[in-house]
Amino acid sequence: MKHKSIRGMEDILPQDAGIWRWLEDATRKNLQSYGYKEIRTPILEDTAIFVRSIGETTDIVTKEMYTFKDRKSRSLTLRPEGTAPIVRAYIEYSLDKISPQLKLYYIGPMFRSEKPQKGRSRQFHQIGAEILGTDSPYADAELIVQLDNMLKLFGLREFTIKLNSLGCKKDKDNFAGKLKKYLEGKKNRLCKDCKERLKKNVLRVLDCKNDSCIEIARNTPNIADNLCTTCKGHFDKVKATLKTMKINFVETKNLVRGLDYYTGTVFEITDPLLGSQDAIGAGGRYDNLVKDLGGPDIPAVGYALGIERIIIALKKKMPTLKTVNVVYVATLGDAAKIHGIQIAEKLRKELPGIIVITDIKEGSLKSQMRNADKNNAKIVLILGENELNAGKVIIRDMIKKEQDIIPRDSVIKEIKKHIEIRPPEEVEPQ
Numbered sequence: 001m002k003h004k005s006i007r008g009m010e011d012i013l014p015q016d017a018g019i020w021r022w023l024e025d026a027t028r029k030n031l032q033s034y035g036y037k038e039i040r041t042p043i044l045e046d047t048a049i050f051v052r053s054i055g056e057t058t059d060i061v062t063k064e065m066y067t068f069k070d071r072k073s074r075s076l077t078l079r080p081e082g083t084a085p086i087v088r089a090y091i092e093y094s095l096d097k098i099s100p101q102l103k104l105y106y107i108g109p110m111f112r113s114e115k116p117q118k119g120r121s122r123q124f125h126q127i128g129a130e131i132l133g134t135d136s137p138y139a140d141a142e143l144i145v146q147l148d149n150m151l152k153l154f155g156l157r158e159f160t161i162k163l164n165s166l167g168c169k170k171d172k173d174n175f176a177g178k179l180k181k182y183l184e185g186k187k188n189r190l191c192k193d194c195k196e197r198l199k200k201n202v203l204r205v206l207d208c209k210n211d212s213c214i215e216i217a218r219n220t221p222n223i224a225d226n227l228c229t230t231c232k233g234h235f236d237k238v239k240a241t242l243k244t245m246k247i248n249f250v251e252t253k254n255l256v257r258g259l260d261y262y263t264g265t266v267f268e269i270t271d272p273l274l275g276s277q278d279a280i281g282a283g284g285r286y287d288n289l290v291k292d293l294g295g296p297d298i299p300a301v302g303y304a305l306g307i308e309r310i311i312i313a314l315k316k317k318m319p320t321l322k323t324v325n326v327v328y329v330a331t332l333g334d335a336a337k338i339h340g341i342q343i344a345e346k347l348r349k350e351l352p353g354i355i356v357i358t359d360i361k362e363g364s365l366k367s368q369m370r371n372a373d374k375n376n377a378k379i380v381l382i383l384g385e386n387e388l389n390a391g392k393v394i395i396r397d398m399i400k401k402e403q404d405i406i407p408r409d410s411v412i413k414e415i416k417k418h419i420e421i422r423p424p425e426e427v428e429p430q
């Protein structure tokens with residue numbers, strides 16, 4: 001019997017691992033330059049943590065979590081998002097004592113049992129950043145500035161930052177009352193799910209993807225027009241700072257997020273390169289979550305990005321991600337093979353940053369050339385008996401499709417002419 005990976009849980013294969021590693025490295029460097037520190041929490045948590053934080057009536061909790069009982073009948077859940085576990089750890093280890101304003105980031109897998117489709121796996125990966133310990137609008141602004149900066153560093157240019165404010169808990173409750181009243185009159189045009197939402201979690205109607213609900217949502221009262229003076233002042237400062245920093249954003253007055261814990265500033269990043277599933281990330285304030293999970297009254301703001309989505313967008317920008325620093329050493333016959341191994345060692349030693357691949361299968365020249373192509377080699381060195389006896393080697397540029405016979409002792413000098421020498425992890429996909 002042939003085994004297969006579980007539906008919606010994908011392998012990251014060698015041909016893709018490079019771009020993943022590049023993205024993760026670039027993320028770490030960028031976040032660390034803003035003073036963020038990494039945190040790694042377990043993949044499994046008590047189910048109650050997610051129910052209490054994300055919200056009992058949200059889609060994630062009611063339909064999408066991987067929840068199961070362990071051998072002692074405890075209810076455990078594979079984390080569907082990263083913020084709640086971080087808040088759990090923050091409270092458990094009193095991390096507020098480390099620094100009154102703590103900046104944390106994480107990179108790792110999350111799990112949601114949704115219908116698998118392009119850019120939506122059941123095991124997916126997120127990059128997330130959180131600032132705990134301040135309710136300042138400048139924290140929201142700096143977080144968005146950093147996010148904008150990092151996405152541009154990845155090579156993304158066409159993304160949109162949609163921005164809104166939900167207001168404080170009180171504003172949210174007031175608005176929910178107004179919205180409910182408004183929607184009651186249009187109840188029979190709402191989808192089945194939204195009829196339920198109307199009773200339990202009316203704000204989520206604004207997030208519905210059903211055409212008729214989108215149509216109704218277009219004319220509802222706006223959440224951003226119902227903020228108290230404090231919340232409006234906060235939001236104005238966020239917007240003014242972003243404008244000063246020349247960050248492009250689109251104020252989207254009915255943007256709500258799928259998680260109950262958000263209050264105040266919320267935002268969503270979309271990129272047209274992704275087509276209809278165009279969100280690559282989202283975030284916002286969660287000033288009550290630390291307290292709601294049993295900790296001190298500490299405000300916070302954060303975001304999460306989907307790595308799979310970013311990689312889809314990057315790949316659309318660069319359909320051929322050619323490696324520029326691979327040298328393949330093709331050899332024919334035992335004597336040439338041994339010489340080839342020596343040349344390869346010399347290249348690795350004297351030109352750090354290049355990747356040298358030798359024939360370890362004793363294939364024909366044709367099959368070696370094919371192998372060189374599959375490894376995206378820019379340069380192939382060809383060494384047969386004739387070249388060996390003459391002290392020469394053939395050097396072939398695979399992109400220009402030109403070749404030359406050169407003395408063997410000038411190999412390093414010649415390769416330098418053809419190849420860009422950069423460490424492989426710095427070969428940017430752009």
Ligand SMILES: [Zn+2]
Binds near residue numbers: 167227228229230
């Ligand atoms: Zn308010």
Ligand SMILES: [Zn+2]
Binds near residue numbers: 194205213
């Ligand atoms: Zn609906």
